[in-house]
Amino acid sequence: MDLTVLLVKGLIILVIFAITLGIAAYSTYAERKVAAFLQDRIGPNRAGPWGLMQPLADAGKMFFKEDFIPAQASKWLFILGPCLAMLTALMSSAVIPFGDTIKFDNYAIPVQAIEINIGVLYIFGVVSLGVYGIMVGGWASNNKFSLLGAIRAASQNISYEIALGLSLIAILMMSGSLSLKAIIDEQATFFEWNIFTQPLGFVIFLTCAFAECNRTPFDLPECETELVGGYHTEYSSMKLGFYLFAEYINMFVSSAFISALYFGGFHYPFMNEISQALEKSLGAITGHNVATAIGVVGYFGKIFFFIFFFMWVRWTLPRFRYDQLMNLGWKTFIPLAILNVVLTGAGLLYNFKYATWLIAIVMIVLAVSTMTRTPKREVMPQRTV
Amino acid sequence: MTTIIMTETLNFFKTLTPTGYLFLFLTALTLFSAIGVVTARNPIYSVLALIATFFCLSGHYILLNAQFLAAVNIIVYAGAIMVLFLFTIMFLNLRKEDEESKTNLTKMVSVVVGGLLMIMLITIFRAKSAQVPMVNSASFSNKTGLVENLGQLLYSDYILPFELASILFIVAMVGAVMLGKREAGDRHF
Numbered sequence: 001m002d003l004t005v006l007l008v009k010g011l012i013i014l015v016i017f018a019i020t021l022g023i024a025a026y027s028t029y030a031e032r033k034v035a036a037f038l039q040d041r042i043g044p045n046r047a048g049p050w051g052l053m054q055p056l057a058d059a060g061k062m063f064f065k066e067d068f069i070p071a072q073a074s075k076w077l078f079i080l081g082p083c084l085a086m087l088t089a090l091m092s093s094a095v096i097p098f099g100d101t102i103k104f105d106n107y108a109i110p111v112q113a114i115e116i117n118i119g120v121l122y123i124f125g126v127v128s129l130g131v132y133g134i135m136v137g138g139w140a141s142n143n144k145f146s147l148l149g150a151i152r153a154a155s156q157n158i159s160y161e162i163a164l165g166l167s168l169i170a171i172l173m174m175s176g177s178l179s180l181k182a183i184i185d186e187q188a189t190f191f192e193w194n195i196f197t198q199p200l201g202f203v204i205f206l207t208c209a210f211a212e213c214n215r216t217p218f219d220l221p222e223c224e225t226e227l228v229g230g231y232h233t234e235y236s237s238m239k240l241g242f243y244l245f246a247e248y249i250n251m252f253v254s255s256a257f258i259s260a261l262y263f264g265g266f267h268y269p270f271m272n273e274i275s276q277a278l279e280k281s282l283g284a285i286t287g288h289n290v291a292t293a294i295g296v297v298g299y300f301g302k303i304f305f306f307i308f309f310f311m312w313v314r315w316t317l318p319r320f321r322y323d324q325l326m327n328l329g330w331k332t333f334i335p336l337a338i339l340n341v342v343l344t345g346a347g348l349l350y351n352f353k354y355a356t357w358l359i360a361i362v363m364i365v366l367a368v369s370t371m372t373r374t375p376k377r378e379v380m381p382q383r384t385v
Numbered sequence: 386m387t388t389i390i391m392t393e394t395l396n397f398f399k400t401l402t403p404t405g406y407l408f409l410f411l412t413a414l415t416l417f418s419a420i421g422v423v424t425a426r427n428p429i430y431s432v433l434a435l436i437a438t439f440f441c442l443s444g445h446y447i448l449l450n451a452q453f454l455a456a457v458n459i460i461v462y463a464g465a466i467m468v469l470f471l472f473t474i475m476f477l478n479l480r481k482e483d484e485e486s487k488t489n490l491t492k493m494v495s496v497v498v499g500g501l502l503m504i505m506l507i508t509i510f511r512a513k514s515a516q517v518p519m520v521n522s523a524s525f526s527n528k529t530g531l532v533e534n535l536g537q538l539l540y541s542d543y544i545l546p547f548e549l550a551s552i553l554f555i556v557a558m559v560g561a562v563m564l565g566k567r568e569a570g571d572r573h574f
Contacts, residue, residue, distance in 0.1 A: 118532055121453070
């Protein structure tokens with residue numbers, strides 16, 4: 001390994017780390033702006049132009065608040081909880097390939113912190129560890145509401161991890177590799193994007209990602225109406241900030257993961273034509289780098305769309321009840337995901353990639369037929385006084 | 386006498402590669418957290434120490450170039466089974482801690498049983514027939530532990546044990562469902 005290659009690699013790792021933190025910080029701002037937009041308000045607009053300094057102001061406020069540890073709490077675990085949440089959230093963006101390669105001289109360096117041939121499993125492992133931060137913090141608070149929130153988080157995460165993993169297996173069967181880079185390269189042409197070959201898997205994966213991130217409509221661990229503040233009832237100051245921040249980092253990582261798995265990552269339509277034209281006009285190396293940059297920008301566009309989608313859903317759907325959540329996970333998603341795996345396998349036997357559309361079509365037909373068969377309620381005109 | 390031991394240990398440390406140092410460090414950490422599992426008074430600390438032990442074991446797998454095994458170890462043991470453990474212990478811990486089950490008799494019995502197990506393991510590992518052959522670095526392929534090779538082996542040479550293990554899991558799952566199922570007249574929690 002050459003020193004320059006090592007330097008560029010280190011730079012990429014640092015930049016990915018910084019970008020993850022920056023995006024998470026501005027997600028808090030975006031969340032409030034999106035909420036304001038959906039509720040016909042203005043939202044934060046005091047700190048800086050259009051309120052752009054709001055994340056900084058929030059962080060400053062968090063740091064200067066009283067840092068409180070309850071007397072009966074287990075002190076070290078109380079501190080360990082938010083640290084674990086933050087650590088596991090930050091670890092997962094390491095294996096995501098944000099772009100193709102950067103070329104200089106004779107080197108081609110992938111825009112990715114580390115390339116391991118089990119990238120998907122790595123992310124899956126880190127995600128499954130994410131619940132420890134919540135559990136440890138909730139238990140250490142020595143508070144019944146915190147404990148109940150922590151236990152809800154644990155059971156919810158375990159339940160939805162199964163469906164998440166099963167919907168992922170269908171993709172692994174199609175690409176035959178556990179490396180994220182290989183999965184992205186599999187989706188080189190537009191109609192081979194996994195969203196077209198795995199529509200059902202995508203829906204299951206997206207919903208499970210919501211549940212894994214504890215986002216509304218699955219944010220039962222912090223359900224205010226039942227549990228005061230949930231697992232972070234006793235937390236204040238930057239420890240609370242870490243928990244909230246970890247949630248936004250998780251949101252960013254799962255958006256990146258969803259776009260990598262189902263929306264072709266850094267691929268975009270007519271990519272080959274564009275990169276060839278660029279290489280012809282700007283020279284092989286510069287053209288390639290510009291093409292890579294376009295891919296990275298496209299990838300971030302997809303990621304931002306999914307972050308927006310997370311927020312859109314949060315301010316649109318109400319929270320599920322806990323039994324509804326469990327029924328949805330165990331009785332709907334797991335059987336559907338298994339069916340998805342079986343049909344994908346059957347399709348791959350005959351070299352047909354779009355086999356799972358069968359389930360999707362059957363489900364749509366069933367839904368439409370039940371909709372038409374249910375008697376229509378009469379529209380009651382609103383009475384005016 | 387002590388100087389000889391000192392120089393020998395020093396020489397031993399000089400011969401180590403960075404991987405060797407990493408191995409020693411990881412091993413010390415593993416033993417430390419494994420001892421923590423049995424000595425911790427609070428069951429929650431015990432479980433957390435056990436999770437740390439699993440992490441150290443995964444580190445050992447990575448040192449052996451078995452990335453897949455390391456990742457699966459973390460997903461299955463640290464990520465799923467230990468979460469369930471913690472989950473159960475948190476519920477049990479809502480009541481008062483009971484120290485009464487640890488009488489002198491149980492302590493003695495557990496020491497005897499544990500000592501027997503240790504002697505058995507040591508004799509097994511020291512037996513001539515169980516000795517692992519030395520690695521021939523010329524014919525050794527460093528891709529042995531990677532997922533592709535593991536999959537090839539599992540689905541060709543070891544297909545029968547692999548499938549039998551899956552049947553075992555199905556049986557365990559059905560058993561768990563049977564145990565957890567409510568009968569018609571049972572109390573509704």
